[in-house]
Amino acid sequence: MQDSQHQTDTTMQRLVIITGPSGAGRSTATQILEDLGFEAIDNIPMSMLRRLLDAPGGDRPMAVGVDIRNRDFSVEGLQDLVEWLEARDDLALQLMFLDCSEDVLVRRYSETRRRHPLVPDAPAITGIEQEIGLLAPIRAQADIVIDTSELSPHDLKAALAEWFSDDRASTMGVTLHSFSYKRGLPKGVDMMFDCRFLHNPHWDPALRPLNGLEKAVQAHVEQDPRFAGFTGQVQALLLDLLPAFRKEGKAHLSVGFGCTGGQHRSVVVTETVARGLAEAGWQVSIRHGEQDRWGRGATKRDRQA
Incomplete structure (x- = not known):
């Protein structure tokens, strides 16, 4: 996978895949990247993403949110998708993983009274632990890992702007x-x-x-x-x-x-x-x-x- 600290080739379409455990802020991050000029798509089935990228007119940078709620999600499927994307010479791919501590995820689920999508009839902590273990290989493969445990939406926006804003100067x-x-x-x-x-x-x-x-x-x-x-x-x-x-x-x-x-x-x-x-x-x-x-x-x- 490409070095995420290097600027992407401007002749290639920039593609950011956003993933991580449910509740870590994927939807918020996708919306932030849309504000930064990306074409943002959340929760699209991975099979449809392949067809979307083959369609004409893809000149804007694209941010795609993917997690276990996707209809056809699997770790192996996401790894295969990343491998297929990396092989393309028209895309500059970055895989971003939003991480979060278990206790913060539990608190977020408690505050929103949501059920965990992996185990809707069990306590949220059960699904959180399973999901973190399930996604460990993806986290290890990610170009960018951002821990959102202590980040407000404003802090997350600032962090993403540092990585993805086209307005920043060419200097570091x-x-x-x-x-x-x-x-x-x-x-x-x-x-x-x-x-x-x-x-x-x-x-x-x-x-x-x-x-x-x-x-x-x-x-x-x-x-x-x-x-x-x-x-x-x-x-x-x-x-x-x-x-x-x-x-x-x-x-x-x-x-x-x-x-x-x-x-x-x-x-x-x-x-x-x-x-x-x-x-x-x-x-x-x-x-x-x-x-x-x-x-x-x-x-x-x-x-x-």
Whole structure:
């Protein structure tokens, strides 16, 4: 299967097959790709897909959603379809697998009160476990694996735009994340830096409810004598590595900066490094993983950065 980090041949029609366990976000992803300019088709029988691709007029990129609810779905059938598509010289194929943890899938089924399509008369967890095991060979074969366990629809849209938007610059894209170590390591990050050694604004009662986008917090963190050296060395490292990654065909690099609560120190460092990379000409986007919790009734412990 083609290297998913390389740009596809513009003389070939781009085809993205989206699959994964039920409830992982396949329908949402298909709709997002439609918004990005793809001809999007969800739940088409795999036998009909072959006929569709042989029909004239297929000049737009196409996104096709496939999972166990397809009438003629089987793992072997999907693998045979992928093999047939890869053999065609008019298609640039990418197989995208949307993954999700069992506990999140169970919660989603509980919230929607849906039955699992594999075992409609049994608890959802039974079908979820069976489906994850069934799809393991497809996951291993995928070009792109996105874990949606902690992604909102907005986050998923941003992730897919990084992979598939035709509007992004030809340079490699860079996303910098701030995150909270309390809530675990972020998914899909290529490298991480720990910011917990810097002076903590949490211990200043006036700064505690604020966040790292505010000047008072930034000034507090920047006064740490280690701040300038740390951010300067991280920026220099990334500026040294980014051209090498791009030369190897990598389309996107994701870098995480963590502190205890993801509200103060990691946010300041993320913003500082992002400015430096942008000034050097790199396409940079920023995600603050805890931003939705800032100032919205977070507990005292939640506010600790």
